[in-house]
Amino acid sequence: MHKNLRIKIFEKASLCRHFETNAYKFSEKKLIKIPIYLSAGQEFISASLATIINDIYKIKPLIFAQHRCHSTYLSFGGEIDNLIAELLGNYRLSNTKCMGGSASIYSKKINMFGHDGHMGTQVPIGIGACFTSKKPTIVFMGDASAEEDYVLGALGWAATKKLPILFIVEDNNLSILTEKKVRRNWDMHDVARSFKMKGFNLKDSPREIEKYKKFFFKEPMLLNINTNRMFWHAGAGKDSDKTFDRYLKEKKILGKEAEKIDKKFNSMVKKLWEKHLKKQ
Amino acid sequence: MGKTLKETIKEIIRKHLKNKKGKVFGQCLTAVGWVGGTLPELYEKDGMIELSMADVAGGGIVTGSALMKEKPIYVIRYQGFNWYNAPMIVNYAAKSKEIWNTPCPVFVRGIGMEGGIGPVAGSSHHSLYYRMPGLKIVSPMTPNEYKKIYDSFMKDNEVYYVSEHRGSFNNRIELKNDIKGRKDFVIIAISITRFEAIKAKEILEKKGLKIGIINILWIKPLKVSKASIKCIANSKFGALILDDDYVDGISNSIANKLSHLTNKKIFTLGLSDKSAGFHKRVDNLPPNSSQIVKKIISLIRN
Numbered sequence: 001m002h003k004n005l006r007i008k009i010f011e012k013a014s015l016c017r018h019f020e021t022n023a024y025k026f027s028e029k030k031l032i033k034i035p036i037y038l039s040a041g042q043e044f045i046s047a048s049l050a051t052i053i054n055d056i057y058k059i060k061p062l063i064f065a066q067h068r069c070h071s072t073y074l075s076f077g078g079e080i081d082n083l084i085a086e087l088l089g090n091y092r093l094s095n096t097k098c099m100g101g102s103a104s105i106y107s108k109k110i111n112m113f114g115h116d117g118h119m120g121t122q123v124p125i126g127i128g129a130c131f132t133s134k135k136p137t138i139v140f141m142g143d144a145s146a147e148e149d150y151v152l153g154a155l156g157w158a159a160t161k162k163l164p165i166l167f168i169v170e171d172n173n174l175s176i177l178t179e180k181k182v183r184r185n186w187d188m189h190d191v192a193r194s195f196k197m198k199g200f201n202l203k204d205s206p207r208e209i210e211k212y213k214k215f216f217f218k219e220p221m222l223l224n225i226n227t228n229r230m231f232w233h234a235g236a237g238k239d240s241d242k243t244f245d246r247y248l249k250e251k252k253i254l255g256k257e258a259e260k261i262d263k264k265f266n267s268m269v270k271k272l273w274e275k276h277l278k279k280q
Numbered sequence: 281m282g283k284t285l286k287e288t289i290k291e292i293i294r295k296h297l298k299n300k301k302g303k304v305f306g307q308c309l310t311a312v313g314w315v316g317g318t319l320p321e322l323y324e325k326d327g328m329i330e331l332s333m334a335d336v337a338g339g340g341i342v343t344g345s346a347l348m349k350e351k352p353i354y355v356i357r358y359q360g361f362n363w364y365n366a367p368m369i370v371n372y373a374a375k376s377k378e379i380w381n382t383p384c385p386v387f388v389r390g391i392g393m394e395g396g397i398g399p400v401a402g403s404s405h406h407s408l409y410y411r412m413p414g415l416k417i418v419s420p421m422t423p424n425e426y427k428k429i430y431d432s433f434m435k436d437n438e439v440y441y442v443s444e445h446r447g448s449f450n451n452r453i454e455l456k457n458d459i460k461g462r463k464d465f466v467i468i469a470i471s472i473t474r475f476e477a478i479k480a481k482e483i484l485e486k487k488g489l490k491i492g493i494i495n496i497l498w499i500k501p502l503k504v505s506k507a508s509i510k511c512i513a514n515s516k517f518g519a520l521i522l523d524d525d526y527v528d529g530i531s532n533s534i535a536n537k538l539s540h541l542t543n544k545k546i547f548t549l550g551l552s553d554k555s556a557g558f559h560k561r562v563d564n565l566p567p568n569s570s571q572i573v574k575k576i577i578s579l580i581r582n
């Protein structure tokens with residue numbers, strides 16, 4: 001993988017990471033009063049995809065995400081100010097007038113559609129939008145949402161219609177705290193293949209994700225990307241201190257340049273949160 | 281002679297597709313029967329889209345289509361299937377404008393039918409949609425009513441649940457209210473019960489009673505004219521709402537609203553509170569004229 005690309009991806013991931021650690025802090029201090037779904041640990045999925053799709057391919061896809069969507073929104077260029085406002089309950093600045101909360105982020109600017117909070121509904125809805133518009137569409141789901149009956153039925157239809165759609169399973173192995181092995185004995189990439197679409201199982205490393213870029217939006221494809229959730233399912237807290245952290249690994253590999261980026265986003269994001277908190 | 285309701289619907293859908301206003305989605309649309317003769321013989325290239333049999337997902341796919349500024353029509357062959365088709369229509373399409381400032385208008389054609397078709401698919405299930413904010417519910421039974429509803433939907437950007445009934449598809453006649461003069465009793469009728477209401481009125485009037493008729497086209501928001509309200513308020517014994525759904529839903533809610541407005545007792549008669557079987561003796565049909573007559577006479581006597 002080209003170093004410049006990897007650095008660009010790290011930049012987006014760094015923005016997301018610092019956003020989430022601030023949200024963590026302010027949720028802990030009860031300055032954020034609504035339930036929040038933090039995506040720290042999983043940010044390289046959206047960061048890699050957004051860099052490849054927006055920056056390299058210059059494609060602005062329709063985006064359908066679910067509750068754990070802050071990194072998707074930020075990576076694809078959503079306004080950070082509006083997201084902070086949404087979480088802090090700033091009625092005037094929130095995109096949804098505080099109707100959406102953490103789980104239902106949307107942005108007309110980046111073609112990101114809101115989520116209704118019922119896990120997995122974004123899959124059929126994203127497929128319907130793609131079918132009608134024929135625009136490149138990216139649909140995110142969790143490993144648990146993927147099990148919803150209506151997700152499976154919809155995937156079959158998308159494959160049949162050969163849509164320009166990319167399904168991303170953010171597989172953190174968890175449905176709240178229930179592990180995948182308790183819930184099922186099958187894998188999503190196999191399901192995709194049995195529906196006769198391309199399906200792959202990979203890690204959330206930018207290098208692995210990049211390997212599949214040649215297939216993006218040519219035909220339906222599903223990537224089951226194994227990742228790790230750093231924090232609790234909802235709110236501020238940690239299930240374990242031993243969780244593998246891709247962000248630290250990438251930072252180490254990329255060295256000084258990454259450290260600089262990390263510092264830059266650390267102070268920039270902190271300042272933005274503080275600016276909003278002063279207005280409260 | 282004017283067109284039947286089914287010919288009218290077919291014509292509306294043909295124009296909807298040919299003028300590229302949007303697509304029509306549903307299951308087994310292009311097979312024998314063309315949904316009771318209400319669909320033109322068009323195919324996927326024309327915008328007539330066959331969904332798979334994944335009912336819940338189907339409602340979501342149509343919702344996604346509506347997000348793309350097309351105005352999809354969603355055909356649900358039996359209203360009972362709505363228990364599977366409705367989730368994303370009511371939880372997403374109906375809320376999208378309010379939460380994300382993104383209209384998501386779907387025209388849901390829920391088709392009612394009953395009589396020997398068993399416990400789950402038959403009857404009207406419009407009450408299922410009633411409790412969710414953000415959508416409109418209508419029940420057109422005549423060609424003109426259907427045209428008006430379609431035109432209203434095309435000018436609007438909301439979800440419409442259109443409660444149809446196969447029993448009305450051959451109807452060519454416009455049904456009128458009768459609210460002139462002081463009535464002994466008023467019948468307020470929804471969906472297919474409107475036809476039996478006319479017969480019941482004739483029978484009761486032969487017995488010397490003056491019976492008013494109010495047809496409900498707009499269920500949500502409820503549209504009842506001031507003159508109709510006045511007619512109920514001036515009636516001697518109040519009114520009876522007829523429906524093709526269970527009464528614990530739309531009918532009882534409307535009864536409550538109208539009784540507040542008119543200070544009169546408003547009663548309801550719909551499906552019995554039981555499942556429908558296949559045999560005549562265990563079926564669950566909408567009230568027929570003799571049941572309506574019996575009910576009204578007993579209400580007046582009491």
Ligand SMILES: Cc1ncc(C[n+]2csc(CCOP(=O)(O)OP(=O)(O)O)c2C)c(N)n1
Nearest residue numbers: 068117118119142143144145172174175176
């Ligand atoms: C239809 C529906 N059923 C159940 C829930 C409750 N619920 C919320 S999030 C969640 C787990 C989601 O897991 P996954 O899709 O893997 O996403 P993750 O939280 O791991 O990112 C569940 C069961 C819901 N929101 N919607």
Ligand SMILES: [Mg+2]
Nearest residue numbers: 142143172174
């Ligand atoms: Mg999960």
